[in-house]
Amino acid sequence: MTGAARRRLVAEFLGSSLLTAVVVGSGIAAQSLSPGDVGLQLLENALATAFGLFALIVVFAHVSGAHFNPVVSAADAALGYRPWREVLTYVPAQILGCIAGAILANAMFDAPIVEWSSTERLTGPHLLGEVVATAGLILVIFSLARAGRAHLAAPAVAAYIGAAYLFTSSTSFANPAITIGRMFSDTFAGIAPSSAPGYIGAQVVGGVVGVLLVRYLHPKRLPHELTPVTDAHVNRNAA
Amino acid sequence: MTGAARRRLVAEFLGSSLLTAVVVGSGIAAQSLSPGDVGLQLLENALATAFGLFALIVVFAHVSGAHFNPVVSAADAALGYRPWREVLTYVPAQILGCIAGAILANAMFDAPIVEWSSTERLTGPHLLGEVVATAGLILVIFSLARAGRAHLAAPAVAAYIGAAYLFTSSTSFANPAITIGRMFSDTFAGIAPSSAPGYIGAQVVGGVVGVLLVRYLHPKRLPHELTPVTDAHVNRNAA
Amino acid sequence: MTGAARRRLVAEFLGSSLLTAVVVGSGIAAQSLSPGDVGLQLLENALATAFGLFALIVVFAHVSGAHFNPVVSAADAALGYRPWREVLTYVPAQILGCIAGAILANAMFDAPIVEWSSTERLTGPHLLGEVVATAGLILVIFSLARAGRAHLAAPAVAAYIGAAYLFTSSTSFANPAITIGRMFSDTFAGIAPSSAPGYIGAQVVGGVVGVLLVRYLHPKRLPHELTPVTDAHVNRNAA
Amino acid sequence: MTGAARRRLVAEFLGSSLLTAVVVGSGIAAQSLSPGDVGLQLLENALATAFGLFALIVVFAHVSGAHFNPVVSAADAALGYRPWREVLTYVPAQILGCIAGAILANAMFDAPIVEWSSTERLTGPHLLGEVVATAGLILVIFSLARAGRAHLAAPAVAAYIGAAYLFTSSTSFANPAITIGRMFSDTFAGIAPSSAPGYIGAQVVGGVVGVLLVRYLHPKRLPHELTPVTDAHVNRNAA
Numbered sequence: 001m002t003g004a005a006r007r008r009l010v011a012e013f014l015g016s017s018l019l020t021a022v023v024v025g026s027g028i029a030a031q032s033l034s035p036g037d038v039g040l041q042l043l044e045n046a047l048a049t050a051f052g053l054f055a056l057i058v059v060f061a062h063v064s065g066a067h068f069n070p071v072v073s074a075a076d077a078a079l080g081y082r083p084w085r086e087v088l089t090y091v092p093a094q095i096l097g098c099i100a101g102a103i104l105a106n107a108m109f110d111a112p113i114v115e116w117s118s119t120e121r122l123t124g125p126h127l128l129g130e131v132v133a134t135a136g137l138i139l140v141i142f143s144l145a146r147a148g149r150a151h152l153a154a155p156a157v158a159a160y161i162g163a164a165y166l167f168t169s170s171t172s173f174a175n176p177a178i179t180i181g182r183m184f185s186d187t188f189a190g191i192a193p194s195s196a197p198g199y200i201g202a203q204v205v206g207g208v209v210g211v212l213l214v215r216y217l218h219p220k221r222l223p224h225e226l227t228p229v230t231d232a233h234v235n236r237n238a239a
Numbered sequence: 240m241t242g243a244a245r246r247r248l249v250a251e252f253l254g255s256s257l258l259t260a261v262v263v264g265s266g267i268a269a270q271s272l273s274p275g276d277v278g279l280q281l282l283e284n285a286l287a288t289a290f291g292l293f294a295l296i297v298v299f300a301h302v303s304g305a306h307f308n309p310v311v312s313a314a315d316a317a318l319g320y321r322p323w324r325e326v327l328t329y330v331p332a333q334i335l336g337c338i339a340g341a342i343l344a345n346a347m348f349d350a351p352i353v354e355w356s357s358t359e360r361l362t363g364p365h366l367l368g369e370v371v372a373t374a375g376l377i378l379v380i381f382s383l384a385r386a387g388r389a390h391l392a393a394p395a396v397a398a399y400i401g402a403a404y405l406f407t408s409s410t411s412f413a414n415p416a417i418t419i420g421r422m423f424s425d426t427f428a429g430i431a432p433s434s435a436p437g438y439i440g441a442q443v444v445g446g447v448v449g450v451l452l453v454r455y456l457h458p459k460r461l462p463h464e465l466t467p468v469t470d471a472h473v474n475r476n477a478a
Numbered sequence: 479m480t481g482a483a484r485r486r487l488v489a490e491f492l493g494s495s496l497l498t499a500v501v502v503g504s505g506i507a508a509q510s511l512s513p514g515d516v517g518l519q520l521l522e523n524a525l526a527t528a529f530g531l532f533a534l535i536v537v538f539a540h541v542s543g544a545h546f547n548p549v550v551s552a553a554d555a556a557l558g559y560r561p562w563r564e565v566l567t568y569v570p571a572q573i574l575g576c577i578a579g580a581i582l583a584n585a586m587f588d589a590p591i592v593e594w595s596s597t598e599r600l601t602g603p604h605l606l607g608e609v610v611a612t613a614g615l616i617l618v619i620f621s622l623a624r625a626g627r628a629h630l631a632a633p634a635v636a637a638y639i640g641a642a643y644l645f646t647s648s649t650s651f652a653n654p655a656i657t658i659g660r661m662f663s664d665t666f667a668g669i670a671p672s673s674a675p676g677y678i679g680a681q682v683v684g685g686v687v688g689v690l691l692v693r694y695l696h697p698k699r700l701p702h703e704l705t706p707v708t709d710a711h712v713n714r715n716a717a
Numbered sequence: 718m719t720g721a722a723r724r725r726l727v728a729e730f731l732g733s734s735l736l737t738a739v740v741v742g743s744g745i746a747a748q749s750l751s752p753g754d755v756g757l758q759l760l761e762n763a764l765a766t767a768f769g770l771f772a773l774i775v776v777f778a779h780v781s782g783a784h785f786n787p788v789v790s791a792a793d794a795a796l797g798y799r800p801w802r803e804v805l806t807y808v809p810a811q812i813l814g815c816i817a818g819a820i821l822a823n824a825m826f827d828a829p830i831v832e833w834s835s836t837e838r839l840t841g842p843h844l845l846g847e848v849v850a851t852a853g854l855i856l857v858i859f860s861l862a863r864a865g866r867a868h869l870a871a872p873a874v875a876a877y878i879g880a881a882y883l884f885t886s887s888t889s890f891a892n893p894a895i896t897i898g899r900m901f902s903d904t905f906a907g908i909a910p911s912s913a914p915g916y917i918g919a920q921v922v923g924g925v926v927g928v929l930l931v932r933y934l935h936p937k938r939l940p941h942e943l944t945p946v947t948d949a950h951v952n953r954n955a956a
Contacts, residue, residue, distance in 0.1 A: 003936070007933070007934055010933070010934070014930070018853060021849070025885060029756070029759070029883050029884065029886070030756055032756075033754070033756030033759060034755070034757060036754060037272070037273050037275060037276070037279070037754070038272040039268070039271075039273030039280070039283055040273060040279060040756060042272060042283075043279075043282075043283050043760075044759075044760050047286075048880045048884050049880075051767065051876040051880040052877065052880035052881075052884065054872070054876045055873045055876045055877035055880065058866070058873050059856060059873065060860075062864040062866070063860075063934050104849065105884070108845050108846045108885055108887075109842060109886045110840070110841075123349070124349075125347050125349040132347065136257060140294050140298050143298045143299075143301075143302075144297065149297070149301070156293070156294045156298065158876075159293045159294045159397075162286070162290040163261055163286075163287045163288075163291035163294065166264075166265040166268050166269070166283055166284075166286070167260060167261045167262075167287050167291065167344070168264060168347055169348045213253070216249070217249070217302050219242070219246075276512050276514060276518070277511040277512070278507070278510075278512030278519070279512060281511060281522075282518075282521075282525070285525075285526075289529065362588070363588075364585065364587060364588040367585055367586050371499070371582065371586065378537060382537045382538075382540075383536065383537065388536070395533045395536050395537065398529040398530070399529070399530065401525070401526075401529040402500055402504070402525075402529040402530035402533065403530075405508070405525070406499060406500045406501075406503035406504040406507065406526050406530065406583070407503060407586055408507070408586045408587045456485055456489060456541050458481070514753070515750070515751050515753060515754070516751070517749075517750030517751030517757060517758070517761055518751060520746070521760075524764075528768065602827075603825050606824055606825050607825045610738070610821065614735060618776050621776045621777075621780075625779040627775070627779070630775050634771070634776065637768040637771045638769065638772035640765075641739055641743070641764075641765045641766075641769035641772065642769075644746050644761055644765035645738060645743040645765050645822070646742060647742075647746070647825045647826045648825075691731070694724070694727070696780075697720070
């Protein structure tokens with residue numbers, strides 16, 4: 001593995017870790033500081049996540065593409081922006097990063113370092129929420145990529161996820177790696193291990209729906225669409 | 240109908256559907272999670288809508304123009320950016336999309352799939368609110384178009400609607416299609432069918448006021464104003 | 479008066495009116511919908527104002543410069559961007575616009591159309607707040623202008639005012655015209671006529687402080703600083 | 718000292734002062750206006766800080782680089798963007814500015830002008846929070862600088878700090894100068910003098926971690942990376 005490839009994996013690990021620390025940490029803060037209103041807790045959690053996601057995407061986009069999400073990496077490959085074999089290295093980095101981030105959040109808030117979440121979330125409407133949330137996420141990222149406007153991905157993804165926390169019943173995990181990470185914290189943002197496989201399945205379905213919609217809506221690549229979603233290629237060539 | 244024209248209709252249907260899912264879904268979440276403070280419910284609903292609208296506009300602008308709103312499509316034609324006959328195909332797609340989005344939100348939150356709203360909203364001050372909200376929306380979109388700054392439409396429209404939820408007494412529907420869609424959900428964001436025609440009439444009046452203001456304030460097109468509001472034309476030519 | 483000059487005045491009137499409608503209208507909504515928490519009312523008012531201000535500035539910047547504020551127009555002249563005689567026509571348009579906006583907000587919310595505010599706000603700390611708020615506003619707008627970055631004025635001013643609502647004790651009126659307009663609504667955002675002259679005096683002092691700071695920090699104009707704060711000049715030439 | 722060098726110090730003093738006034742002032746407002754919900758207080762404080770920080774960075778970036786933070790100035794020198802001897806002049810300006818800003822906030826809200834804070838914050842998890850918060854801040858600023866995207870620093874830093882208020886247990890001071898300034902106000906945002914040295918030590922550790930991460934993730938400078946973090950150099954040459 002080249003130095004540049006290793007850097008990309010470190011970037012995915014670190015970004016996934018910080019993203020999960022934002023999600024879980026702000027969830028813990030919200031739950032303990034706003035005990036009287038769950039909607040306010042969710043608003044605090046959503047705004048922290050949207051703000052953090054914007055910063056993390058602009059920071060890591062030029063290194064690894066700032067996926068932090070196996071469904072995004074798989075869609076990236078399916079749409080021809082990245083070789084499938086790199087996805088196989090990204091996914092473990094993302095999962096380990098999300099677990100590390102949950103542990104970091106627990107440590108920052110003096111919660112048990114690792115504790116299985118007991119929050120059951122598995123219902124039909126929640127699964128529908130995850131399908132919609134994930135399909136929408138893929139639609140946002142790759143519509144911009146194929147229209148040659150990938151520079152808008154950071155604000156668009158942050159805004160989309162901020163909205164999706166509030167408009168889906170599942171609060172929009174939309175990411176298998178963070179779903180796994182969030183099993184490790186028995187707090188506001190946690191998910192019980194028994195609910196995780198259903199969520200992940202729904203996210204995969206949403207990812208497929210998203211890719212099909214992107215392909216239908218953007219059948220051709222405009223010339224400036226050749227810009228990759230990420231600038232990983234630039235670094236790769238430069239390294 | 241060409242493939243490109245069909246794609247534009249699918250984009251309008253899909254975008255209108257997702258927009259309504261954001262509005263109705265976040266309304267349901269806000270109402271159930273923040274039962275003690277209606278202002279907080281409205282703030283959650285407004286932020287989710289502003290964030291979602293920004294994402295949806297940047298995603299669909301390059302396909303269909305991202306109108307999601309019959310008054311916007313009509314103003315687009317009135318100001319010469321799009322043929323009237325295309326408006327006739329856009330409007331049904333927008334209305335069907337908004338109905339589908341309300342149903343989707345109901346399904347995600349385990350509410351009755353279709354239930355007429357019982358929220359009466361018809362008062363003089365509310366109608367005045369809708370006139371102001373819609374005139375302002377048209378003024379924002381087409382002032383930018385005629386000044387050659389259509390690339391600012393997404394953040395400007397999102398910010399405007401986020402504000403308008405809070406500064407108009409009607410909470411700024413400003414869109415006949417979403418007004419129809421919101422009849423199909425007896426929740427926070429719903430509107431009783433008996434109130435809808437008055438709202439739609441006020442929105443049409445606001446649209447006319449908005450177009451007149453745009454024409455007065457921007458009597459000439461600068462050279463770079465020739466850029467269309469949307470990039471639909473680009474796709475049309477490329478297809 | 480040329481047609482272009484008249485359009486600029488209409489733009490200042492209309493923009494000032496809509497800005498005041500946003501401030502007063504969202505204040506009324508916040509006060510009636512969030513009766514239990516004044517901080518939440520102020521947050522709702524601040525977010526609506528920041529969002530609305532961003533939209534109004536991008537919409538009117540290319541017509542009149544989007545001042546909506548006599549202190550901004552005076553600073554614009556003092557720093558050489560606009561003739562003083564135009565300021566004399568802008569100020570009445572701004573004041574009348576702000577009064578009209580307050581009346582519009584009252585009408586939208588079914589409050590008495592005109593009612594003197596009874597909210598006394600005159601204390602030493604509040605006056606200090608207004609000096610700081612207005613000096614900061616001038617510093618933001620004209621530092622960007624003199625550094626050739628006037629395209630950032632809309633988001634920077636909106637963010638600054640959103641913060642200033644919360645970090646100054648006076649909630650940052652920072653604008654003599656809106657101070658006068660807000661006398662006409664006995665609601666959350668109102669100000670008693672007896673408090674207004676003190677506020678306006680403090681705003682003038684803040685404006686002078688702001689201009690002196692801008693002059694010290696940006697002693698030279700870079701070449702691209704020749705871009706005017708507004709694009710009024712463009713329209714003037716084009717008309 | 719040249720006129721340009723003096724202007725840079727005035728800019729750091731003034732910007733640090735206004736930043737601290739935003740942090741402390743909005744903290745006082747939040748605490749007194751939202752007494753029933755500490756999470757809501759923190760949200761109000763976080764949004765005011767994020768909005769204010771965005772405005773202050775865009776305003777002062779072209780004069781002094783808009784550091785307002787000794788750790789940022791030191792990292793700027795460590796990464797070769799600024800001579801170390803200038804850091805020695807920046808740091809006192811930042812510390813004095815932050816103290817002045819706390820005093821200004823106290824005066825605006827009619828609190829005792831200077832009063833030692835009694836808020837003890839020294840725990841292991843809080844120190845971990847400060848290490849994470851500061852490392853993340855350095856990572857955000859200098860990843861963008863080394864990738865030639867310093868123009869995104871203002872929104873990215875503002876969003877990052879807005880999130881960090883909510884996702885770290887320490888509420889993310891991440892700045893030794895503001896830590897010192899916040900000792901001077903016995904209010905929401907204050908910190909007891911006995912807790913300050915531990916916080917500052919953790920921030921220094923975070924700064925070192927951040928610089929190491931930046932160096933690892935961005936081993937080479939792309940050609941356009943030569944753009945300095947700030948435009949101070951431009952002014953220096955022009956003066």
